[in-house]
Structures are given as C-alpha cells and as structure tokens.
Amino acid sequence: MDLKSLIRHARGDEPADLLLRNGRVVNVLSGQVEETGVAVAGEFIVGLGEYPARHEVDLAGSYVAPGFIDAHVHIESSLLPPAEFARAVVPRGTTTVVTDPHEIANVLGLEGIRFMFESAKFGPLNMYVMASSCVPATALATSGAALHGYDLLPLKSDPWVLGLAEVMNYHGVVRADDAVLEKIGAFQDRVIDGHSPGLSGLGLQAYVAAGVQSDHESTSAGEALEKLRLGMMVMIREGSVARDLEALVPIVTPANQHRFCFCTDDCQPSDLVERGGIDHAIRQAIRFGMDPVSAIRLATWNPAQHFRLQQRGAITPGRRADLVVFDDLRAPRPRLVFRNGGLMARDGSMVVPPRPPSRTLRSTMNVAWDAVGFGIPASGRLVRVIGVTDGCLLTEALHSEPVIRGGEAHADPARDLLKLAVIERHMASGAVGKGFVRGLGLREGALASSVAHDHHNLIVAGADDESMMTAARRVGALHGGMVVARGARVLAEVPLPLGGLMSAEPVEAVRRQVEAAVAAARTLGAGLHDPFMAMSFLALEVMPALKLTDRGLVDVGRLELVPLWADA
C-alpha cells in the first residue's frame, strides 16, 4: 500500500478493509488497555477508533495485542521447516520470529539458509534472520559447512536479515580472535546478538565492549542483572529444555523492564502444540507475578525495538497489522491471529491452507559405516562422564568407573552409565568420538539422532554396542532422523530427511512420531522431559561443562579436547 492510500484510509476517507470493534487494545506504548476499535487496510493498521469498514468483527470486549515476537529461535529444533513451523506457532499468536538458522547452516551452509528463506516466503509468519556467526561453533567438531565473514556480508543486503546471530564463540571474542572479530566488525551497524552462558566480570565486559548487544543464556538473576547493567538486552528463554523464566521474572522491575524480551531458542513440536511458545512465556510470566501488559510488552515492543522493526511491535497507525485477539488478559490464549491484516488462525487452528511441501534437499548423511565402531579400549580406571541435568543445557563434568570387560570399557546401565558416541556424518571421514554419559537413564537399548548441536553429527547413546549400531544405522538409512532401538530391533523412529534436522511431514504427524519415540525411549528407562532434545545438546561444545564431538571429549571451560580416561 502506498503512502497516499495509507493516509486516505487513516483519515477515514476510504473505508477500511476490516474493523475490529469493541476490543480492548493492549497499548504497549502507554502501558494501558484501551477500549477502542482497530481499523486495518491492506496489510496495515490505519487507525484506532471507529472507522467505516467493508468488514467488521465484533470482539465483544476481547483483548487485542500486537502479534507476539520470538526474539531468538532455532526453527530447526522444532524438527519442522519454516512453512510447517509457522503452522505450529502462528495459531499461538507468534506472528514474527527472529531466527538464527545455524543448525541447517552447519549442515549445508548458505544453501541451508536459502532453504529456510524459501520455505518461509509467502507463508503466514514473519521470519527475520540473523546471519549465523558460528558455523562451525568451534574447530573442535566437524561440521558440514563453514561460514566466514565474507560469506555473511552478502546477507546484509537482504531486508529480512537484521544482523549477526548469537556470537557463541565468546571465548574467541574475549581473546580477540581475528575470525570472529571480522564478523562482528562487518555487522557493527546492525544488531549483534550474544550467547555467553556464565560469562561475567572482565570477560563479559570485553564481550560487551566488542559490540554484542544481547544475551539469552542467563539462568540466574545475578547473571541476568550483570548483563543488563552492562548494556545487554536480556532475552528470557523458555524453551523445551532450557526454562529460565521462573528464575528471571522476579528481577524485572518497572525501571528495567525495557531491557527484557522473551525467546524460546529451542522447542520441540509437542511443546509448541500443547504448551505453546511465546504465548506460554507470557502466561508463565504473569503467573510468576509480572503484570500482563508488561509481559505482552516483553513479547512485542521490546524485541521490535531491539531489532529496529519499525513496522511491528505495537498497535499504531502505519504499522503492520499483526494482531492477536484473546479473552483473558491474565492468561492470554489467542482466539484470532492476524498477520499483515489477514486472518491466519482461529481458535488455535490455521485458517489458511498449508503451502505445498518444501523442495527436497539432497541427503546429507555421509557416513563411512565401515569405519564406525563403538569399542573403547580400556586404558585406565576412571573415565570422564558427561552429567545431564533435566531442564538445563549445561552439563556436569563427572568421573566414574566403567565396566571393564575383554580389555574394553562398557556401559553400566545399572549405575546409569551409558556409552555415548558422535559419528561424523558430513565428510564420511569415519571419525567417531566416544565417551560416557550419566542422567539419560536408559536401562537397555539405544537412542540415535542426526540432530546434535551445532555440527549435527550422528549422536548415539546406549546400553550396549549392538543397540547403538542398530539405531545409528537406521538414522543413516532414513537420511537423518531420530531412532530408538533395542538389540537388532528398531522400536520407533522420526524421519528427518531435510538436512537430517527437519521432517517433511505436518507438525501433527511429527509430534506423534516424536511422542512415540519418547514413549519408546521411556520403555527403555529414559526419564527426562525429552531425552532426544537433551541428547542433542550433549555434543554442543560451547555450552559448559563437558561435551562430546566427533573429535572427542571437550572441556568447554578451556575449550580443549580432553582424554576420555581421567587417570591415564
């Protein structure tokens, strides 16, 4: 719509396309709820008040808020490509996401990012992209692609690219490494998002001084407050595994609330469908004591300001008509969702038809199976063990004694000591990192997945080598996916042929497959909220404390490979 037409509609000289009447508008600028109409013409809000309109909807006192914004999400973690992810989150009121496509970029580089754009285009969701800064995250794992500063520069000319995505290599920034500073330097005129779990003191000051403007990794009040006072936008994360909201909501005050927003980071399909994403974060924040208008501001205006989204984040004339209608201000559950002026969802379901399926991506599973084995020669008594904690992406660095038999170290499920392996799957190099994990809880069988942050090699955890091989091989045969196996038998599977990360099926089907896989894992003893998602972070060598990649065990604090045997 051109400016002239916008102005004519705002003046009321031309009838609006749509008038939402008798609503209570959540005004995130004034902080008040106003009884007023909202007039929409084309893709834009043209006015507040009573306007002549071609079509009217009587809201009968329902609330109208700006569409919700997820300030930081890896869409791939939902196991859905953007077109299908949209169908999961839009009915929940999320009309805009800011995504870092670094999962697919680690597999397929710029080709992967292009796939994400293509899948999102003309869909019901505004998908803004932050250029992935850490592909690969470190040199301690093998990824399928690498993005250098000069690879990212062309992305700046895309209007849907807002800046540089979470700079996870905070060690590199604090050390002033050339490669990461080149990327930061290239995006100094844009938004630069951060990722610095546990970073504080001088290191954090250096990270902020370099130009990093936000962080979504605070898990405690003290950590978040330090980041806030040093200038960072604090993104409160409420995802499937990482749930930081309860710890952080108490520190939000009227004086500092402009420095917070909400994000999900990583959500599995069941959570998106059953629990919700940003809508869930809003409801939780209210439950934990935040006033509703502030909670909605954290989900709308604040991220729009951070990302300089001039056309979104509030209900004012001239902005895009991204609107959410709900009945209960203290527990918003979107009843109607508009995006760019069009009704996208009603009563939790999309009202626009799905797009044709995304184009097929070539198979990305390249494993030298002949070289793959899980045997661990015994060369000590004590092994380093990755300790998993439910609801937290951080692991503990533990020590334990494995069962030694036939000169090899074995899992001991009775003591919750499982074998863990990461099989390189991009270059068919045959590399396999091997270690042990505690906390997954399997008494028998194995889980395997081609989703293993951020390099997404093939990760396998199991009680015995045969089950591990069955599960891993099946993931390969599916061109990627998640598999539960016991002995030679596959118990459940989730095919993820799109980059080994995303399904080609609708969200409901994927959710059922994942639930079946989780249920199958539970029959084997797995006890976590989502054992596959928990396992997918055991290979992420930038989240403390101990992780496993295809190169071996990584001490994240020192960002170094360490031997499996602690007493060797």
Place this chain on the structure above:
Amino acid sequence: MDLKSLIRHARGDEPADLLLRNGRVVNVLSGQVEETGVAVAGEFIVGLGEYPARHEVDLAGSYVAPGFIDAHVHIESSLLPPAEFARAVVPRGTTTVVTDPHEIANVLGLEGIRFMFESAKFGPLNMYVMASSCVPATALATSGAALHGYDLLPLKSDPWVLGLAEVMNYHGVVRADDAVLEKIGAFQDRVIDGHSPGLSGLGLQAYVAAGVQSDHESTSAGEALEKLRLGMMVMIREGSVARDLEALVPIVTPANQHRFCFCTDDCQPSDLVERGGIDHAIRQAIRFGMDPVSAIRLATWNPAQHFRLQQRGAITPGRRADLVVFDDLRAPRPRLVFRNGGLMARDGSMVVPPRPPSRTLRSTMNVAWDAVGFGIPASGRLVRVIGVTDGCLLTEALHSEPVIRGGEAHADPARDLLKLAVIERHMASGAVGKGFVRGLGLREGALASSVAHDHHNLIVAGADDESMMTAARRVGALHGGMVVARGARVLAEVPLPLGGLMSAEPVEAVRRQVEAAVAAARTLGAGLHDPFMAMSFLALEVMPALKLTDRGLVDVGRLELVPLWADA
C-alpha cells in the same frame, strides 16, 4: 580505537587512559545508581569497576551520568554557530544534540547546512543533523532557498545525518501532498521527526500512519497522551519561549516513560548560559516530581534509542565516553563533562580552547529598500491582530480598531496595538507584509530582526513608522541582526552577520548584546521574557493561529492568506 584494543582494555590487560573512581554511576538501563568506577580508553568506555589506569580521578561519591542529549534543537536560535553553541551547552552537560538546521537552510539551502557541519566538526559537541524537511515551511512566505526531496537524498550518506527533520507541513501530510510525501518516502528507513501542534483525531492518525515518529509540540497532557498512544515519541520541550515541561511531566509514568525525551527546540543565549538547556529540563522535571534516574533517562537513553545512536546514551563498555559528573542527584549541575573520553568542561567552563572563528558567510541581506514602506491605507474599521502570549509559540487571532489618520491605519501603543511588518530580504523583491500585533508591549520605538522563523525575512514591530525604518535599515547595514530603535536613533543592536541568524562573537559577548537589546526594549515598554524571540515566531506560518509573512497575514488553521481588514 580498533576492536582488538577495545577488548584488551575491557579485559584489563592494558591500562585504561582514565579511571573515574568512587563514583556513583547512574545506570539508565537498570534504573539504579551503582557505586563503581568507570574506565575510559581513547574515546570509549571500556569497563565498569576498578581498572588499572594511567590517570585516575577520585569522584568522592559524585554521580556519573551519560552525557545529555538534546533531542531536537535549532542551534541557530541561540544566535551562535555550532562551534560557539557547543561552548555554551557542553559545560551544562549536553554532549550530543540532534539539530534541524532549517533556519540557515531557509536562508542558504545546502550551503547553510554545510556551514553548520563545518562549524561543528572537531568541536566538543556531537552534532547530529536531521535533514530539513520544510524549506520553505510553506509557499506563503519567501525563503532564501528551497530543499526538495532530491536535495535531501545525498545527505542520507552522511553518518551524522540520522533522518528527516520535523515534518512541519502536517497539513501537507494529512492532505497527502506529493512534495512532502516524496521526502517522507525517501527517509522511510530512517527516523522521521514530527511537528504537529494541536493535531489530533483522524488528522493525527493520518500523520502517524505516514511514518512520522515523534512530536515536540505537545503543550497539554491530553495532546501528549494522544500522540504517545498512537506511537509517537513525545519530546518534552523546555526552551526559552516554549516551556511545556510543567504541563507534561505529570503524565510520565513507569509504564510509559520509555516514550519521552527532552528537547529545547529554541533557546536564547542568556537562557543557555544562566538557566541551562537539557540540564535545566532535568532539574525542572525532578522539581515537578519525576524521579531523578528517570529524568536522566529521558535525557540520555531514550533519545539514543529513538535516534538509534548505538554508541551513546548509557554508561556501558564499548560506548563513547560521554560522561557528566555532578554532586546532587536531585538537582544535577555538571561539575565535569567528558566527551569521547576527553575532559571538555569543569565547573561550568570549557577547558578546551575555542576553535578559530568560523569562515565568513557572504551577506544574506538583500532588501530593495526603495520599495520598503510601512504605510497601511485604511480600508475598513477592524483589522486582524496577532495576539502574543508569553511562553507560548501559539498566537491568538484577534480583532481591533487601529487609529485611522490621514487615510492610513496607525499603531496605538496606549492600547498595546503595534504595527508589524515583514520585509522580504532574500530576493530583494521589495515585498513587505504588514499587520498589527498585541502583547509585545512597546509604548514607543521599534524592534527589528533578521531572525523570523522559518523564512527569516526582516521582521519589524513598532509604535511608529520612523522608528521601524531606523531599526530595519540598521539590521540591513549590519548584514543581519537585532536592533532596538527610537525615532532616528539606534538604542541597541546584536549583529548577526552569519546568515542574518548567528553572531561571529563568543557566547558571552552575544549574551551581553542580547541582554542590552532586551533591556533597551524594556525601556520602550516591552514586557515579555524575550521580546525578540517572541517576535521571531510571529512570522512562523505553521504555528497557529495568526501569523504575518512577507506575503501578508496567514490564517494558520486554514493555511491561507487572509486580508488585514476583517470587515473589508
């Protein structure tokens, strides 16, 4: 300073250049006051806390705030070019101004804007420019230059240009005029500031829908709240004539305070030196009940956010070291002022030497004196009269009966009815607009000035024609200025040879000249705070209600010329 060096300093690996110790830092992000040091290296803040440093200053518990930002100011109104204006405001804590150079642009076009840049460069003040959108303000006056959309576009590539300056032609926007929409369209990706006194309802919605993002013309709580809820940043103005702070402070709440900032718009030199600019606004806001940290936020973080000044507005690592030190949080009076890490002022005086005087501008006084006269043939009984109110830019449209003598209408100082004339001074066309004014209070003599917003023709008010001619002719002889005359005698004068708007002398000299001129005007009966500044707005045909230009009387509400004689 390159990123690597910044990071090394932030880590504390290299000593800072300066450590401000034992300060109490006003953290506009957290809303708290923190006892901590501030380390500075080169032009940047590198860290909060104790740092090794080459030079330390013990603040002994004084407060440290970010440098103040004036969100909207016409520097020319101070009668000083930027280099000298800086010496007036920097000791008061203002380290950054966002200026609309539309006064000089109305006289000299782009050449005038270049002069402002040149005068500010390498000086002690950050001067950001908004591209003047309304040169001329309307077609109802003769200006010295015109800036079209294509003239403004090249300014976008200057990093010190932030967007489009106050779109004063709000009628044109609401009417969707091509010329003004062309300019707005060209700056849609930048900040667009507004100017819409009294605009409300559908007109205001249309103005906002067009993309105008702020307003500094609200004079009442209701006006400001309507603009705020529709999406505008509300700039609270506290200038020399327009003083809106007392009316607007009561509406600032914790929930909406992120949508306000301070500006001075127009300040005369005496006020800048004696009363202060933004520092005065902060103190006044606190006096009227705002909490001090919020008041400082309105003067720092909020304008930095509005104008997307990533490097300013807060005391955090990596931002520019623009810092203000003061002792009393409830009445901040800057004791030390740093800009880009360098000490600029101490105890109210600059500590850096003045710059060499700005280059001379060619004379801009082009008057066809032979054609100039002030006679008004009588052609009715009742004339329209401009009614002046002290402390307000708005005038009243009054009616009165002038003295008719010899077939001509004359002033009647006994009834505070003066003659007013606006002599075209750019094109030497000989055009003179004539009318009457009430409220200036002169009992005898005349005032003349080449400062007459925005076209800056030569404005003269007086009790008799001879005094008016003496004053006007003297302004011409000075190549611009302000003059007080009685009969054939010049009583006081302020030479303003730079465009007829600015002095070539230091602020103290200008202040004394202005004070002498105001004192001389007072001996003639003038009763306003500053009769010259009040007079300078009587020609501004975009501020209601009745104004006079070289073309004649303007009914601002209808934006039309109207006859002098109301009953003709």
